[in-house]
Amino acid sequence: xxxxxxxxxxxxTEKGKDVELRCDPISGHTALYWYRQSLGQxxxxxxxxxxxxxPDKSGLPSDRFSAERTGxxxxxxxxxxxxxxxxxxxxxxxxxxxxxxYGYTFGSGTRLTVV
Amino acid sequence: xxxxxxxxxxxNVPEGATVAFNCTYSNSASQSFFWYRQDCRKxxxxxMSVYSSGNEDGRFTAQLNRASQYISLLxxxxxxxxxxxxxxxxxxxxxKLSFGAGTxxxxxx
Numbered sequence: 700x701x702x703x704x705x706x707x708x709x710x711x712t713e714k715g716k717d718v719e720l721r722c723d724p725i726s727g728h729t730a731l732y733w734y735r736q737s738l739g740q741x742x743x744x745x746x747x748x749x750x751x752x753x754p755d756k757s758g759l760p761s762d763r764f765s766a767e768r769t770g771x772x773x774x775x776x777x778x779x780x781x782x783x784x785x786x787x788x789x790x791x792x793x794x795x796x797x798x799x800x801y802g803y804t805f806g807s808g809t810r811l812t813v814v
Numbered sequence: 815x816x817x818x819x820x821x822x823x824x825x826n827v828p829e830g831a832t833v834a835f836n837c838t839y840s841n842s843a844s845q846s847f848f849w850y851r852q853d854c855r856k857x858x859x860x861x862m863s864v865y866s867s868g869n870e871d872g873r874f875t876a877q878l879n880r881a882s883q884y885i886s887l888l889x890x891x892x893x894x895x896x897x898x899x900x901x902x903x904x905x906x907x908x909x910k911l912s913f914g915a916g917t918x919x920x921x922x923x
Contacts, residue, residue, distance in 0.1 A: 741915035
């Protein structure tokens with residue numbers, strides 16, 4: 700597609716429920732990233748995909764968080780048993796190749812609110 | 815110590831003024847440097863890359879000082895539309911970008 704597409708744009712969920720966030724990167728971008736941004740905070744790295752593999756999962760905050768990517772394209776970030784501290788904007792980005800040299804293109808994010 | 819640190823501001827300037835701010839980074843092996851712009855409740859968007867020799871894009875000038883490990887952004891002839899949060903971004907390896915918390919600029923009429 701023309702840009703990075705994320706869905707849903709907003710999600711309100713009850714504490715303890717599972718949520719799934721979706722990212723559709725720019726066509727041809729092999730690298731895909733998930734970040735999250737809490738209110739008034741900087742972006743926090745979660746996970747990086749190169750193709751379908753995730754060489755760096757170091758930013759996932761707990762084992763309740765998981766992500767996968769299929770077909771070198773769409774990625775889903777799953778949060779199990781959501782907690783209030785999971786409330787944030789979850790941003791997906793993609794880039795050409797395996798280097799951040801060209802910068803990233805971000806999607807508009809999913810605003811997750813856990814109540 | 816954070817990998818990338820920025821003065822949060824806010825920098826409140828009148829239209830037409832020049833505003834400049836820096837960010838510092840902790841990893842001397844950092845390779846690539848960027849300024850991103852983020853509008854309220856929007857995603858970050860790449861403003862410009864920062865090259866060793868310094869570079870200019872219209873009213874925006876970016877500088878890199880590797881010896882002192884900082885980059886700067888200067889905005890000339892500020893417009894109301896320049897009001898945003900400016901994120902300093904550094905690559906510490908070949909793929910992961912480290913973001914500063916942002917510098918808020920408000921341009922007033």
